[in-house]
Amino acid sequence: MSERDTKPVHVRDVPADVVEILQARAGAEGMSLTAYLRNRFIEMARQPTMAELYQRSRVEGSTLDVSEYISTLREIRDEE
Known part of the structure; x- marks a missing residue:
């Protein structure tokens, strides 16, 4: 991915304790907070x-992957 293929994103009003947690997680993976969040955004998207x-x-001829569906369901349940 080149810099021309990216756009800046600014997130405001993130609670300080959340930022501290994210910084710690990024550090544990040897990453900057920016790199960590970029990777998380890519995963989410x-x-x-x-x-x-x-x-x-609903699309006729859909190639819905059942394992993808199950994985998404599990993630949603884990978030609740």
């Missing part, structure tokens, strides 16, 4: 939402 999975299932 690549993981389809339930609505996206549902929409795919």
